[in-house]
Amino acid sequence: MVVVNSSTSPKFSLDKMLTSKRAVYIFPIITAIVVFVLWEVIVRVFGIAEFVLPAPSAIFAEIPQWGGPVLKNAWTTLFTTLVGFGIALVMGVLMGFAIGYSKLASLTLYPLLIGFNTIPKVALVPLMSIWFGIGAVPAVITAFLLAVFPIAVNVASGLATVESEMQDVLVALGANRFEIFQKVGLPHTMPYLFASLKVAISQAFIGSVIAETVASDGGIGYVILSASSNFNVSLAFLALLALAVMGVALYSIFVMLEKRFVHWV
Amino acid sequence: MVEHVSRQVSPQVTTPTALEFRDVGLTYDVSGSPMPVIENVSFKISQSYFVSVVGPSGCGKTSLLRMISGLNPVKQGTVYFHGEPINKPLQSVGIAFQNPVLLPWRNTINNVLLPLEIVPAHKKKLKSQKARYIASAQELLSTVGLKDFQTYYPWQLSGGMKQRASLCRALIHNPEILLLDEPFGALDAFTREEMWEMLQRLWVRSQCTSVLVTHDLREAIFLSDTVYVMGQRPSQIVYTLKVDLPRPRTLDMCFTPEFQRMYSELRQYIQRN
Numbered sequence: 295m296v297v298v299n300s301s302t303s304p305k306f307s308l309d310k311m312l313t314s315k316r317a318v319y320i321f322p323i324i325t326a327i328v329v330f331v332l333w334e335v336i337v338r339v340f341g342i343a344e345f346v347l348p349a350p351s352a353i354f355a356e357i358p359q360w361g362g363p364v365l366k367n368a369w370t371t372l373f374t375t376l377v378g379f380g381i382a383l384v385m386g387v388l389m390g391f392a393i394g395y396s397k398l399a400s401l402t403l404y405p406l407l408i409g410f411n412t413i414p415k416v417a418l419v420p421l422m423s424i425w426f427g428i429g430a431v432p433a434v435i436t437a438f439l440l441a442v443f444p445i446a447v448n449v450a451s452g453l454a455t456v457e458s459e460m461q462d463v464l465v466a467l468g469a470n471r472f473e474i475f476q477k478v479g480l481p482h483t484m485p486y487l488f489a490s491l492k493v494a495i496s497q498a499f500i501g502s503v504i505a506e507t508v509a510s511d512g513g514i515g516y517v518i519l520s521a522s523s524n525f526n527v528s529l530a531f532l533a534l535l536a537l538a539v540m541g542v543a544l545y546s547i548f549v550m551l552e553k554r555f556v557h558w559v
Numbered sequence: 560m561v562e563h564v565s566r567q568v569s570p571q572v573t574t575p576t577a578l579e580f581r582d583v584g585l586t587y588d589v590s591g592s593p594m595p596v597i598e599n600v601s602f603k604i605s606q607s608y609f610v611s612v613v614g615p616s617g618c619g620k621t622s623l624l625r626m627i628s629g630l631n632p633v634k635q636g637t638v639y640f641h642g643e644p645i646n647k648p649l650q651s652v653g654i655a656f657q658n659p660v661l662l663p664w665r666n667t668i669n670n671v672l673l674p675l676e677i678v679p680a681h682k683k684k685l686k687s688q689k690a691r692y693i694a695s696a697q698e699l700l701s702t703v704g705l706k707d708f709q710t711y712y713p714w715q716l717s718g719g720m721k722q723r724a725s726l727c728r729a730l731i732h733n734p735e736i737l738l739l740d741e742p743f744g745a746l747d748a749f750t751r752e753e754m755w756e757m758l759q760r761l762w763v764r765s766q767c768t769s770v771l772v773t774h775d776l777r778e779a780i781f782l783s784d785t786v787y788v789m790g791q792r793p794s795q796i797v798y799t800l801k802v803d804l805p806r807p808r809t810l811d812m813c814f815t816p817e818f819q820r821m822y823s824e825l826r827q828y829i830q831r832n
Contacts, residue, residue, distance in 0.1 A: 462630055463656075467652075468649075556664075
């Protein structure tokens, strides 16, 4: 009998790599490297001026001089973002529960929330700088405003989509409303909550940076604005990169938390 | 099981009535005009008996079950449980639906233990006697062949396995009444027949009064002591079939002339109405 052992011979397999554990690190890193290389090549081949689009090499060349200040301001942005996001998490969950459980809240709070979400937050920042002055407060509030909506809406729809038979099983045993919430409503909502957190954290970053470009004397948004006004486009890009790295890092943290807490999805 | 066989021999008068429907009706309000669904349904179910309700879809079978469980209020007539009118959820009820509705975030054993976290009599003791409760859940799971699947999550189980776990959940708190709303409706024919035998075992073991709503006439005959046939809307009970087949019943019995006779009898009544 002839045994065909071609499958056992070492051979590059994309499918195998995609499903391996390290794939979640390897592929994003490869992507980043490819993007930077392409970028570098395009800038050099077409001879694009640095103040129009700096090459990655030019951006990284700013690190010795500006790495420290960018890091310091990144820290400011991270802080305001997380504070705004934290408030949005608490308020969003509370509003979501209210909307999901109370007909009154869903008829009053929900339209208000949707109406408010339609307002571009960038239009509110100048107003906030009048009310709260320049600094961290407008950034925290803008981060909160952008992050709260997806959280509230997702939590509300999580509660609204609990199968009625699942509740019937508990009601027939004499469970009270709190027990039904604790055993069914809350866990059922968790996947919805985590899905919204991944969106909300990016939104919170956007909120902070918007506010910093208008009403702040620190943070990544401020760095971008002042670097551009000094025609130091490479520095502006360095700040943008720092922002993107923070965004990816926090997103990854939420993905890990999600895997841990909503393992059944 | 011996106990059970002897119970079959003794006449019904000696067993107390567990459930009684007296002049029960149900009317839906369809955009302002009343539509009667059930009219004047009266029957008694003796304790530890297995009863099925069959009938065309939309005849209110499920509503009858939900009235017993207390999930739906009884507005016309009365449903009695041991002589007391039912007006709120009874805690001594176990329910299984066509959809097994296991909680996806709990593994099999924790799904089965769920009722014990709710029913007050067990809730208090759950912490101090956890090991005993887990042991009884494990025993129940091994009766239905899920011994090795305790730590599996619902998405890792087949349809039949989920339904078996759902039945275990319905029985873990030793309910006096077991309500089954087409529990095997979504399963394939082979699995369904396996489930009949398994359900019979569980019922013999638990001795609880059981009410099964089904579309499957063979299922009804196989499992029941009495089969009630409901007619078209507004429905009443149009026929009552006493099934005298000895227990434990086997799938082979489905091919006996006696079984076939009962089957065609039921069919006639379903079609005539």
